[in-house]
Amino acid sequence: MIATLTDRYLDAAMRGVPEAQRGDLAAELRASIDDQIEARVEAGDTPAAAEHAVLTALGDPDRLAARYVDRPLQLIGPRHFLDWWRLLRLLWAMLVPLSALGVAIGQLLIGASPGAVIGNAVSVALSVAVHTAFWVTLAFAFIERSTPADATPTAWDPDSLPEQRQPSTTTRDLVASLVMLALFAGVVVWDATVGLVPGLDVSFLHPALTPWWLAGLFVVLAAEALVRILAHRAGRWTMRLAVANALVDLGFAGGVVWLASQGSLINPAFFTALVPSGGPAVSQVVGTIVVISVVVVSAWDVIDVLVKARRRTGE
Amino acid sequence: MSDSVHETHLQELRRGTVVLACLRLLTRPDYGYALLEELNGRGFDTDANTLYPLLRRLEKQGHLVSEWNTDEVRPRKFYRTSPAGTRLAATLTDDFHTIAQAIDLLPTTEPKGRRP
Structure with a gap:
């Protein structure tokens, strides 16, 4: 039949x-x-x-x-969607930068080429992002199917509201960043003339750094200060100022990375004088930490300011 | 306003009335298809693929009880409203009347110079 x-x-x-x-x-x-x-x-x-x-x-x-059989026809329904999205963003914000940073430090310490450092950090960051999304979504898909249909969503109360955002260019911000820039310039001058550690007659920065490089550094610092003052006077970060800030940061970080890759950023003699037994090794580690700090801080500043500018223009 | 938006609002308003209609109609036992016809005949627009799962759900919740009738050529599952279902129907009916009264007391929005 x-x-x-x-x-x-x-x-x-x-x-x-x-x-x-x-x-x-x-x-x-x-x-x-x-x-x-x-x-x-x-x-x-x-x-x-x-x-x-x-x-x-x-x-x-x-x-x-x-x-x-009352089976949901969506992967994650309205009951759990917000919890899923908040958790995913939180995990992304923590895990992706941390894993990229960890890989970059490891790669730098084993002496990988700049291309390999960036390539590995990016690919690890991507796979961490994808894995996080997959497993979190899978867990929530199970929760969606195991909670009874009439269960109420997570209780919400007004105390969990986010704080209002502070104005993006307070005077305190401006003063703090100008003081930091001045201190930094002072330390560099001090290092070049007296030596970073008093009584130890060697500079921390490489002595072969020509006056041109130092002059360039001061130009960048001055530009940074100027951008901050302009932003403060405008009362907010405009997109144009944010881009200028990004260019200044890029110039600073680019210079540091370039000098480090040429081995002419940090004075090898400084660590030999400081730690006679393990000078070169310490020099390598400190150089790596300096480079990564500069790159991370610059990237953070660029992103922070761009986000502030976008938020303001978006209003 | 487009007809489909109109239609969506009507469906939203009518959702739930089918449950009430089923509970009240099934004080006299009936089977799926006959109930579907009855509902549509009385102006409760219902689709088969909505009604059948709805009957199952009401039965699972204890508002309906069912029994197979094998006397006829085609065996059919007959549903009947349980005491719990009767109480639910009374509550829903009261609530419906309350809402209807509340709506009557709302300011009218009779369109001027348009079709009745």
Whole structure:
């Protein structure tokens, strides 16, 4: 005997229903379908057309089965969506930069080329991001299916509202950053003239750093100060100032990375004088830490200011 | 306003009335298809793929009880409203009346100079 469309429909629908309910459900559904077909035939349809029309109206058998057993037809529904999204963003914000940073430090310490450092950090960051999204989503898909449909979502109360954002360019911010810039310039001058550690007659920065490099550094520091003052006077970070800030940061970080890659940033003699036994090794580690700190701090500043500028223009 | 938006609002408003109609109609036992016809005949627009799962859910919640009738050629599952279902129907009916009264007391929005 050839299976009818109804047989095939019932088979398909019952696949999505627990074994214990199948017999009863299938018998009832078949009777209902037959009733509907009969009514259409009495109204003048051919049996084949009637069957086709009735099954079409019932719709996708998997959807019908899901309705019978109250199975959600979404991966993560409105009850859990916000919790899922908040947790995912939190984990991304923590895990992605940390893992990229960890890989970059490891790669630098084993002396990998700059290309390998960036390439490995980016690929690890990507795979951490994808893995985090996958596992968090999988966990929430299980939660979606294991909590009863009438369970209420996580309680919310007004105390959990985020604090209002502070104005992005307070005078305190400006003073703090100008003082930091001045201190930094002072330390560099001190290092070049007296030596970083008094009584130890060697500079921390490489003595081969030409006055041009130092002059360049002061230009960058001055530019940074100027950008901050302009932002403070404008009362906010405009997109143009944010881009200028990014260029200044890029110039500073680029210079430091370039000098470090040439081995002419830190004075090797400084550590030999400081730690006679392990000078070169310490020099290598400190150089790596300096480079990474400069890159991370610069990147942070660029992103922070861009976000502030975008938030302001977005309002 | 487009007809489909209209239609969506109507569906939103009617959702839930089918449950009430089922509970009240099934004080007299009936089976799926006959109930579907009855509902549509009385102006409760219902689809088969909504009604059948709804009957199952109401049965699972204890508002309906069911029984197979094998006297006829085609065996059919008959549903009947349980005492719990009767109480639920009374509550829903009261609530519906309350809402209807509240709506009557709202400021009217009779469109001027348009079709009745």
